Amino acid sequence: MPVMEWSDTLVLDKGVMDDTHREFIELLNRLADAPDEKMLPALDEFIRHTEEHFAQEQRWMEQMTYPPLTCHVKEHDGVLETAHEVRRRVAAGETRFGQVLARAVAEWFANHASSMDQVLALYMKEKGYDPATSSH
Numbered sequence: 001m002p003v004m005e006w007s008d009t010l011v012l013d014k015g016v017m018d019d020t021h022r023e024f025i026e027l028l029n030r031l032a033d034a035p036d037e038k039m040l041p042a043l044d045e046f047i048r049h050t051e052e053h054f055a056q057e058q059r060w061m062e063q064m065t066y067p068p069l070t071c072h073v074k075e076h077d078g079v080l081e082t083a084h085e086v087r088r089r090v091a092a093g094e095t096r097f098g099q100v101l102a103r104a105v106a107e108w109f110a111n112h113a114s115s116m117d118q119v120l121a122l123y124m125k126e127k128g129y130d131p132a133t134s135s136h
Helices: 016-033 036-064 069-091 096-127
Strands: none
Touching: 016 036, 016 096, 036 069, 036 096, 069 096
């Protein structure tokens, strides 16, 4: 059962940001549904995507000299730190933490996307910044 569904309320730019977020949610749901024997690979795939996703947003923010960059990046860093800790636990056989992470991240992401990412998308639009080409 999905921990999060893509919906119109999550649409931010009808482009690369939304595509990345859609994939993030797919991987989050795969993690939540992974059986014990597939938990570690599902978690690794989720972490890989999340690192790339967050790095991509950070590059955009740096290129635009986005004022609240530090606050936004701190949130990302906290999620990744937790995901890496959960990975250590899952690798040690405590697979239940994969589902716990998926539920917690789904809750966090709903808030993050509707606040911090919404502001970022509006700022990009205001500045004429195209995340697909990383240019103004």
